[in-house]
Each structure stands twice: as structure tokens, then as C-alpha cells.
Amino acid sequence: MGFEINGKTYETDEEGYLVNLSEWDEEAAKYLAAEEKVDLTESHWEVINFLREYYNDYQIAPAVRVLTKAIGKKLGPEKGNSKYLYELFPYGPAKQACKIAGLPKPTGCI
Amino acid sequence: MAAPQFEVPKLTGYAETPAVKEGASAHIKSFPASESVQAAIGFPGGLVEDWHDKAIAKMGDLLNRYRSLRVFMDACVHCGACTDKCHYFLGTGDPKNMPVARQDLMRQVYRRHFTFAGKYFPALVGAKDLTEDLLQEWYTYYYQCSECRRCSVFCPYGIDTAEVTMAGREILDTVGIGQKYTNEIMGKLHKIGNNLGLPGPALANTLEGLEEDILDATGAPVKLPIDVKGAEILLVTPSADFFSEPHVESLVGYAKVFHATGASWTLSSKASEAGNFGMFIGSYENMRRAALRIREAALELGVKRIVVGECGHAWRVAYSFWNTLTGVGAGGADPFSIELQKQLDSRYPAPQHICEYTYDLIQQGKLNFDKSLNDHRVITFHDSCNVARGARMSDMPGGQFVIPREVIKAVANNFHDMAEETIGESTFCCGGGGGILSDDLMEIRVKGALPRMEAFNNVVQEHKVNFLALICAICKAQFTKVVPYYGFDMSMVGGVHQLVSTAILLVDERENENQE
Numbered sequence: 001m002g003f004e005i006n007g008k009t010y011e012t013d014e015e016g017y018l019v020n021l022s023e024w025d026e027e028a029a030k031y032l033a034a035e036e037k038v039d040l041t042e043s044h045w046e047v048i049n050f051l052r053e054y055y056n057d058y059q060i061a062p063a064v065r066v067l068t069k070a071i072g073k074k075l076g077p078e079k080g081n082s083k084y085l086y087e088l089f090p091y092g093p094a095k096q097a098c099k100i101a102g103l104p105k106p107t108g109c110i
Numbered sequence: 111m112a113a114p115q116f117e118v119p120k121l122t123g124y125a126e127t128p129a130v131k132e133g134a135s136a137h138i139k140s141f142p143a144s145e146s147v148q149a150a151i152g153f154p155g156g157l158v159e160d161w162h163d164k165a166i167a168k169m170g171d172l173l174n175r176y177r178s179l180r181v182f183m184d185a186c187v188h189c190g191a192c193t194d195k196c197h198y199f200l201g202t203g204d205p206k207n208m209p210v211a212r213q214d215l216m217r218q219v220y221r222r223h224f225t226f227a228g229k230y231f232p233a234l235v236g237a238k239d240l241t242e243d244l245l246q247e248w249y250t251y252y253y254q255c256s257e258c259r260r261c262s263v264f265c266p267y268g269i270d271t272a273e274v275t276m277a278g279r280e281i282l283d284t285v286g287i288g289q290k291y292t293n294e295i296m297g298k299l300h301k302i303g304n305n306l307g308l309p310g311p312a313l314a315n316t317l318e319g320l321e322e323d324i325l326d327a328t329g330a331p332v333k334l335p336i337d338v339k340g341a342e343i344l345l346v347t348p349s350a351d352f353f354s355e356p357h358v359e360s361l362v363g364y365a366k367v368f369h370a371t372g373a374s375w376t377l378s379s380k381a382s383e384a385g386n387f388g389m390f391i392g393s394y395e396n397m398r399r400a401a402l403r404i405r406e407a408a409l410e411l412g413v414k415r416i417v418v419g420e421c422g423h424a425w426r427v428a429y430s431f432w433n434t435l436t437g438v439g440a441g442g443a444d445p446f447s448i449e450l451q452k453q454l455d456s457r458y459p460a461p462q463h464i465c466e467y468t469y470d471l472i473q474q475g476k477l478n479f480d481k482s483l484n485d486h487r488v489i490t491f492h493d494s495c496n497v498a499r500g501a502r503m504s505d506m507p508g509g510q511f512v513i514p515r516e517v518i519k520a521v522a523n524n525f526h527d528m529a530e531e532t533i534g535e536s537t538f539c540c541g542g543g544g545g546i547l548s549d550d551l552m553e554i555r556v557k558g559a560l561p562r563m564e565a566f567n568n569v570v571q572e573h574k575v576n577f578l579a580l581i582c583a584i585c586k587a588q589f590t591k592v593v594p595y596y597g598f599d600m601s602m603v604g605g606v607h608q609l610v611s612t613a614i615l616l617v618d619e620r621e622n623e624n625q626e
Contacts, residue, residue, distance in 0.1 A: 014141045014290070015549065058312035063353040066319055082355050086600075092591070094354065095549070107295050108305030109350040109385055109421070109547060109583035110357075 005031055017098075017105050021055075024102030032100045036091065044088055044100070046075060051101040061098050061106050116553045118595045119201060119560045121567045125532075127194045128203035135204040135557070139250050140550045143288035150297030151396055154286040157242075161285040165240055166223050168284045169216075172277045172392075173224060178270070179277055183220040185267040186210060192261040192271070197538050198254050201557030206251050209261035209271040215248055216278050249287055252278040254554050256546050257390065258495035258539035272544070276392025279545075283391055291548035296387045299400055304349035304383035313379055316352050324362060329618030332369040334361075334377065339411050341376035342455075343368070345464070346384045346404055346428075347419025348583035356604040357586050360420050363607030366614050367468050371476050375417075381407035384424035385583065389431075390545040398435050401427065405436040405450055414455040417462050420605050422543065422582030426500035428461045459504065465581060466504050468610060469513045472520045479613040484522035487577040489609065490569050491515055491527065492562065492589075493537035494582035508534075514581055514606050521613040526573040532565040542588030555588060556595045563596045570598070579606050 002011040002019075005027045011019040016035060018024055029048060033040045050070055054062040062070070064082055072080015085093035094106050145155025158164060173180045192209040194200065199207040206212060214236075221228030221237035228237030238244065257272035282288065298307040308316075317334040324332040335341065345368075351361040368375045381404040388397025408416055416438055418428045433439035437447020438460050454460045471477050491514060497503070503510040511534045519525055532538055541558030569575040578593075580586050580603065589603040 058309065058315065060306070060308050060312045062312075063316045063319075063358070064355050065323070065358050066316055069319060069323070106306060106353065107291070107298065108353070109348050110306070110354040110587050 003031055015105060018102045021102055021104070024052075028102060029100050032102075036096055036100065038089065038096065038100065040100075043075075047071065047085065047088060047093070047097050048101040050074075051097060051103060055101075055103050061094060061103050064094060067093060116556070118556055121564055121596060123564070123568065123571075125200070125561060125564050128200060130205045131203040132205060135198070135202040135207060135254060135554060136250060138254065138551060138554045140253050140548050141290040142249075143290045143293040147290060147294045147297055148283070148286065148288050150300065151293055151393070153283045153288055153293070155288070156286045157245075158286045161242075161245070162240055165245070165281050165285050166219075168281045169220065169277070170224070172280065173220075176273070176277070178273055182213070182269045182274055183217055183224075186213060186217065186269055187267070189266065191264050191266060192269075195261045195264045196255075197258075197260070197541060197561045198256075198554060198558045201541070201560040202554070206247075207254055209265075212251050212255055213269065213271055213274045215244070215251060216274055219244070245282070245285070245287065248278050249282055252282070253289055253545065253551070255544065256495070256539045256541065256558070257544035259499040260495065260536065260538065263499065263535055273392075275544070276389070278392075279390070280392035283393065288391070289545060289548075291550075292387050292390050292545040296391070296396055296400070299383055299387070299403075300396075303380050303403060305385055305387070306349040306353055308349055308352060308382065310379040313352060313382060317377070320358070320362060320365075324365065328366075328616050329620040330366075330369060330616035331619060332362075332365050332616070334365050335375065336377045337379055337411070338376035341374050341411060341413055343373060343375035343415045343417055344381070344408055344411060344413040345375055345377055345417050345419060346381050346424070347377070347464075348385045348421040348424060349383045350583040350587060351419055352382070354587065356590065356608060357420075357583055359608035359611060360605030361607075363605065363609075363611030363614070364419060364464055366611055366616060367471065367477065367607070370478075370614060370616060371471060376411060376413070378407040378411060380410070384418050384421040384428070386424060386427040387545065389423060389427055397427065397431070401432060401435040404432075405438065405446060408438070409446065409450060409453070412453065414453065415458050415462065416454070416460055417464055417467050419464050420581040420583065420607060422494035422496040422584060423500075425463060426496040429463075429501035429503075432461060463503050463513075465514045465517050465606060466509070468607070469504075469517050472517065478615040479521050480615055481521060481523050481613055483613045484609055485524070487522060487609070488524040488526065488573060488575045489518055489522055489577045489579050490525070490566065490575045491518060491533075491579045491606070492540065492566075492585060493533050494580065494585050495537060495539045495543055497581060498535060498537045511535075514579075517606055518579055518609055521609050526569050526575055528565040528569050532561065538562045538565070540582070540585040540588040541592065542584050543582075547584050547588055552591075556592050559588070559592045559596075563593070566598075567596070576602055577609075578603050579609060580604065581606050
């Protein structure tokens with residue numbers, strides 16, 4: 001399973017998550033977002049970039065509280081809440097945003 | 111994952127038994143586990159060559175190991191009492207989701223190979239050979255059962271479909287057919303210590319952030335300690351409590367309760383998961399391996415008490431099986447169990463549920479609340495299936511029903527129960543338990559939630575209920591995702607200790623500093 005953009009192939013799992021984190025680039029993010037029917041704006045990119053930075057440091061996506069706090073600090077307290085994140089990523093900031101950011105899917109009772 | 115397309119049932123105000131629709135949910139199947147996922151938990155990946163003989167041999171093994179399974183295979187008289195008790199049948203109308211039919215998928219093979227009549231006159235007794243198609247049907251319908259055991263409450267013989275489902279899943283795993291969701295998580299737990307795969311440093315970072323949040327909000331220096339040797343209490347909680355909303359609100363609640371009485375407590379990075387998916391797949395070996403992490407952590411840290419956070423299946427494993435699995439509680443006879451039994455303080459229940467812990471402090475008058483802080487909420491409580499029917503709480507009969515409600519009533523003014531036939535022992539599963547909480551099973555999750563949503567909607571209409579209080583990480587995740595399909599807001603879903611967290615009064619130490 002996978003997709004191809006400009007001759008570059010990206011491998012995905014059954015649920016459409018990238019298999020290799022290192023293959024991710026902006027083109028892949030745009031493709032994955034379109035699949036999720038999410039129109040990427042500057043606000044989405046803020047979240048995506050934070051997710052990738054955090055993953056680099058901790059090998060896991062940030063907890064929702066960590067994410068809302070970081071976004072709140074960066075973009076103002078009115079955006080530091082899960083409601084804002086759900087507006088950006090209606091299927092849930094954890095799973096949908098991770099997918100577009102090329103991170104593995106968070107698993108468990110979530 | 112974009113929302114899947116299917117018809118969401120309409121709420122009518124009445125719990126109706128649907129007309130039977132053959133094959134209505136036959137298309138709903140979760141992704142199978144890959145070879146590497148299977149290998150990580152000790153199973154082959156992909157259908158093995160001699161699958162038929164292996165499956166029958168495994169069935170024989172399980173029939174010998176669990177006397178109950180043989181009784182369940184033999185005892186059913188097809189009276190039909192269970193047929194309309196399953197939330198997945200009520201939500202889909204698929205007759206194979208009637209508990210009796212789900213059991214019969216295995217019973218027909220049992221008869222063919224393990225009964226005299228079935229061996230020699232199969233057609234007379236409804237005995238059937240195990241074919242690849244039938245195996246696939248097992249995979250479909252044993253993963254449309256949440257092992258909630260509601261049907262067994264109504265079965266005059268007490269047949270427990272959950273055990274049949276567990277046996278079915280274990281046979282499937284043995285021949286190489288596993289479910290990606292459950293088995294991948296099981297592997298992560300073995301490797302990293304929790305279902306999320308949250309490594310120690312990320313956990314520490316998350317807890318630190320929460321301490322800052324609580325301090326900002328209350329002025330109380332509430333701590334979330336981790337890996338503290340010599341602490342009195344080890345709290346084992348689902349890793350979702352660290353990661354998700356609304357789960358984290360309850361974690362904050364537990365921490366505030368511990369703080370309020372100055373308790374010495376710790377979390378553990380090794381035992382950073384209460385949930386035990388080994389039970390979902392009927393795998394004793396995996397269940398034991400997961401439970402042993404908790405024993406190891408308890409021995410290393412030297413704790414005297416073990417308290418379990420809001421997690422339904424965890425509590426069933428902890429309350430009902432930890433004693434012989436790990437020596438928490440009486441029963442384990444190996445040296446480590448004996449050592450642990452000596453170490454634990456026998457004046458307290460081992461293990462103890464967090465609701466029981468908080469309730470005890472409330473009884474003693476050690477916690478102070480301002481109930482009016484919860485006045486914006488009108489609350490109802492959903493009994494989690496595995497707590498309601500798979501365990502108890504304290505030594506009080508029915509304690510698992512009484513205690514969480516008493517905790518809620520101690521911290522809030524507005525509480526209304528849902529209809530009696532949908533709570534307590536007869537509670538409906540949230541629709542996501544037992545390995546069904548997977549995105550690829552969203553259709554069955556939404557449809558299976560129908561009976562609970564009917565009962566919830568009725569108290570919303572009648573009493574203006576706006577908060578569904580829960581004590582299970584799966585229930586929290588399932589309802590957060592599913593209530594919007596039925597027209598409710600996801601913010602109506604939360605934890606019992608979230609309510610405790612809202613109302614508990616802590617000393618604002620910043621104010622004291624200012625006064626000084």
C-alpha cells in the first residue's frame with residue numbers, strides 16, 4: 001500500500017499512515033490531508049510542525065494537554081484548547097494530525 | 111482517518127428489538143495483524159499450513175484447561191433468552207450477533223470433533239466441519255463481541271459468551287489470524303510498558319506539564335511522582351490517562367485526592383499501564399506477562415498498597431485475576447508472590463480501586479468539597495461492563511455500583527440514574543470494549559452504542575443531563591468519539607474523578623505565602 005507524488009513513492013499501512021517516518025515531506029502531508037478532507041492552512045502547519053518536533057525528541061506524539069499548552073503558548077491562550085484542535089482536525093487532533101504529520105498512529109484506549 | 115459512511119441509527123425514545131437482517135454486519139471486519147505484530151506476542155502471522163488440525167487441537171487444549179468452556183459448549187438449550195440482550199444485535203439486527211448464534215459458530219465445530227453424536231451423525235446435531243470460510247466468520251463475529259457479559263446475566267444456565275469469544279480469538283491467534291488493534295497494543299505493552307508506547311522521558315515530561323497546570327489553576331503544589339522508591343502507594347492507571355482528553359482530567363483528580371491527605375504515592379514507568387489486553391484475546395500467557403510488570407514494579411519500589419485508576423478491564427483483571435497471576439491478593443504460591451504478599455499492607459484491600467480509595471477518605475471526612483462547583487453539571491453514571499459484571503469493589507455486595515455513585519453524590523448536587531434495566535448488573539457496554547475500540551470498527555462501535563444512547567437520551571430529555579460520568583478509559587474514548595453521531599457534544603463525556611477534581615478544595619499555598 002502507498003501513494004506516489006512526482007515519482008516519489010510513499011509506503012502506508014492499512015489505515016493510511018506512513019510506514020517510514022523519514023519519507024515524510026510537505027507533499028506527502030498535502031496528499032494525506034486531502035485524503036482526510038482537511039484543507040491545510042498556516043494553523044494546521046503550526047500543529048504539524050510541533051508534532052514532528054516533539055516526536056523527534058520523545059519518539060511519541062505529544063499528549064493532548066502537552067499539545068494544547070504548546071499551541072496556547074505559541075498562538076495565544078484562546079487557541080490553547082482541544083476545541084480549537086478539533087476545529088482544525090475534526091477526527092481528533094491525536095490521530096488525524098499525527099497521520100498528516102507522518103507520525104505513527106497513537107494506540108490504546110484513546 | 112476520515113469518518114466512514116454508514117447509516118447511524120435514529121434514537122426513538124424506546125428500546126426496540128430490531129427485525130432480523132441476515133448478514134447486516136458481515137462486512138464489518140477489523141484489519142488483521144501483520145506477521146511482526148503476531149510474532150511480538152508469540153503467535154504465527156498469516157494462516158498456518160496445518161491450520162485445521164492446529165485449531166482443533168487448540169480447542170481441545172482449551173476445553174481441558176477451562177472446564178467452564180466445555181460446560182458452555184454443552185449446556186445451551188437454545189431457549190433464546192439471550193437473543194435480544196446484546197447491544198451489537200440491538201444496533202445491527204444481524205442474527206449472528208445474537209449471543210447464542212455467536213457461540214454456535216464454535217459450538218457446531220465442538221460438536222463435530224468432541225461429541226459422540228457429532229462425530230458419527232453430524233447432520234442430526236448441527237455439527238459442522240471447520241472450514242476456512244467458517245474461520246473467517248469467527249474472525250468477523252468474535253470481533254463484534256465486546257466480551258461485556260450482559261447476555262450471561264440473562265442466560266438461565268449462566269453461559270458466558272465472553273469466555274467463548276476469548277477462546278475463539280485464541281484459537282484464531284494460534285493459527286495465525288490476529289487482530290491488528292489488540293495485538294499491536296499488546297506488543298507495545300510488553301516492549302515499552304504501556305498501550306500507547308509512551309516512553310519514560312515522554313511520560314515524565316507530560317507529568318511535569320500537568321503539575322504546572324494544576325499549580326496555575328489551584329495554587330496547590332500537587333505532584334505526580336514517578337518511580338519513587340519507598341512510596342506507600344503505587345497507582346496503576348491506563349496510559350490513556352496520561353495522553354487523552356477527557357481521561358487526563360481524572361488523573362488530575364486522583365493526584366488531588368492523594369495531595370489533599372498528604373499520601374505518599376507514585377506512578378511507575380515500568381507499570382505505566384493498567385489495561386491488560388491479554389484478556390481480550392483469551393491469552394493467559396500474554397495476560398500474565400502484562401500483569402507481572404506490575405508485580406515487578408511493586409517489588410522494586412517497595413510499595414505497601416496498589417491502587418488502580420479508572421479502567422474497566424484493568425479492574426476485572428486486577429480484582430479477579432491478579433491474585434493467582436501476580437500474588438496481589440491471596441492465592442499466588444510462587445516465591446515472588448509470597449514476597450509481595452509479605453510486603454503489602456494487609457490492612458488495605460489489594461488491589462484497591464481509586465473510587466474505593468476516595469470513597470473511604472470521604473467516609474472518614476478527610477476530603478473537603480464545594481459541591482456547587484459542579485452545579486453547571488447534571489450527571490448520570492454509566493456502569494462499565496467489566497467493573498459491573500466482572501468484578502466487585504470493596505467487600506460490600508454491589509459495591510461496584512454503590513461506590514462510584516456515592517463518590518459522585520459527595521462532590522456534586524445533580525445526579526440522575528438512567529433506566530434501571532440499562533445500569534448496574536444489566537448495564538449496556540459502551541460499544542467499544544474488549545478490543546473493539548478500533549477506528550476500522552467504527553460502524554459496529556456506533557451501532558453497538560445505540561442501547562446506551564437511547565437510555566442516555568432519555569435522561570437528557572427528562573432531567574437535562576449534560577454529563578456522562580465514567581470509570582473506564584475505553585468508555586471515555588468510545589463515547590467521546592460516538593456521542594456526536596447521536597447529536598450530543600463530546601464535552602458531555604468525562605470521568606468520575608474529573609468531578610472530584612472540580613469540587614475538591616485544596617489549600618492555595620500561594621495565598622498563604624502572600625499573607626506571610
